Amino acid sequence: MNNQQYSYTFKTLSGLEPLLEKELIDAGAEEITPVKRGFCFLGNEELMYRLNYTSRYGIRLLVEVLRFEFSNKEDFVKQVKAFEWDTYISTEKTMAVDAVVTTSDLFKNSHYAEQLTKDGIVDFFRNRYGLRPAVDKEFPDMLVNAYINGNECVMSVDSSGESLHKRGYRIAAHVAPLNEVLAAGIIGLSGWKMDSDFVDPMCGSGTILIEAAMLANNIPAGFYRKRFGFMGWQTFKPAMFERVKKEASEKGIEFEYRIIGIDRSDDSLRAAQRNIINAKLNRDIELKSGNFFDIELEKASFLMFNPPYDARMPIENSREYYEKIGDTIKNKLRGSTTWMIVGNEDLWKSIGLKSSKKIPLLNGMIESRLLCFESYSGSKKFDDKLNIETNGKE
Numbered sequence: 001m002n003n004q005q006y007s008y009t010f011k012t013l014s015g016l017e018p019l020l021e022k023e024l025i026d027a028g029a030e031e032i033t034p035v036k037r038g039f040c041f042l043g044n045e046e047l048m049y050r051l052n053y054t055s056r057y058g059i060r061l062l063v064e065v066l067r068f069e070f071s072n073k074e075d076f077v078k079q080v081k082a083f084e085w086d087t088y089i090s091t092e093k094t095m096a097v098d099a100v101v102t103t104s105d106l107f108k109n110s111h112y113a114e115q116l117t118k119d120g121i122v123d124f125f126r127n128r129y130g131l132r133p134a135v136d137k138e139f140p141d142m143l144v145n146a147y148i149n150g151n152e153c154v155m156s157v158d159s160s161g162e163s164l165h166k167r168g169y170r171i172a173a174h175v176a177p178l179n180e181v182l183a184a185g186i187i188g189l190s191g192w193k194m195d196s197d198f199v200d201p202m203c204g205s206g207t208i209l210i211e212a213a214m215l216a217n218n219i220p221a222g223f224y225r226k227r228f229g230f231m232g233w234q235t236f237k238p239a240m241f242e243r244v245k246k247e248a249s250e251k252g253i254e255f256e257y258r259i260i261g262i263d264r265s266d267d268s269l270r271a272a273q274r275n276i277i278n279a280k281l282n283r284d285i286e287l288k289s290g291n292f293f294d295i296e297l298e299k300a301s302f303l304m305f306n307p308p309y310d311a312r313m314p315i316e317n318s319r320e321y322y323e324k325i326g327d328t329i330k331n332k333l334r335g336s337t338t339w340m341i342v343g344n345e346d347l348w349k350s351i352g353l354k355s356s357k358k359i360p361l362l363n364g365m366i367e368s369r370l371l372c373f374e375s376y377s378g379s380k381k382f383d384d385k386l387n388i389e390t391n392g393k394e
């Protein structure tokens, strides 16, 4: 077997780095070093297939193909042209280039870097074959990533293609869906032990529920995806990928609890139902219509949700609404553990309860916190734990 080692960079969302690092260690990555919102590491081709298919927390896995210093525009194009791009695609296939420029005298914007990279690749193909691959910005067979820092360039091919948060199960939209990787990430950060019912009491289109059910059933994160970037390359080895997929589904998990979604909006419940059926998880997830403020659970459970908080889902009297969330946790969820991702400091303070954990995260561009409220059924402990923060509520 070809066991050539490659240098990879795997990117994630801000706040999920510890989860991604653990995935890399577990998958056998070597020489793992942190970079901004991700890690560089070494590994073989099979590892790249495995990570794309199984990683719950990664967004994009890049394979480094070229690293050079350049002195001017001509030198840049010459060095791009010197790489054997036909390793990855033939002239009948398609390509696109993404560039990130930090500081550079030559490149004032990323668009120019993309243009010159494309020119170098096209020159290579024209010289060797008299033909060139077409550009397809939406679904290219080879997506090249050029990272330029000063006069240094690292060029990679994107083995994921479309961002890995596009799991493939979402067919019904919602005005404010949670990114799938972030949904998996908040479950991962919470350390859910799968030893109680899991409830999303404001489930929207069901992202948190589906990610929880995938975890509980050991369904690989990439199970529903039809395509990964590496599948368009000349190097693609279908038999190796089939083996990786089979191995990923072998580990069984015994999950004996319920996964329940609640929402007060019929539109949201309909969207959740469509996504859940599409993911063939309708036997694993129950949906109910209801208002969180009237919640009644049969037993102590693990709750996780993202209440509305941004411009996409405005709420009237938002402070009062968040105070009511706090009251509901305090009065109706005794014995349960409640996790919530909230993107507005004023609002999370309005909850009026002391969180036992507060983890900073970015939800898109919104600075958010993942908060945990733990309450115990014994009243003494409960009151100790749910000590009220000093905003005058108690």
Ligand SMILES: C[S@@+](CC[C@H](N)C(=O)[O-])C[C@H]1O[C@@H](n2cnc3c(N)ncnc32)[C@H](O)[C@@H]1O
Residues within 6 Å of the ligand: 174, 176, 177, 178, 179, 201, 202, 203, 204, 205, 206, 207, 208, 262, 263, 264, 265, 268, 290, 291, 292, 293, 306, 307, 308, 309, 313
């Ligand atoms: C931000 S969205 C949740 C998005 C969801 N995580 C997803 O990925 O699609 C908030 C949801 O909470 C629901 N909601 C708001 N207040 C509620 C309440 N008091 N009781 C039940 N559902 C509520 C809304 O109908 C909406 O579907």
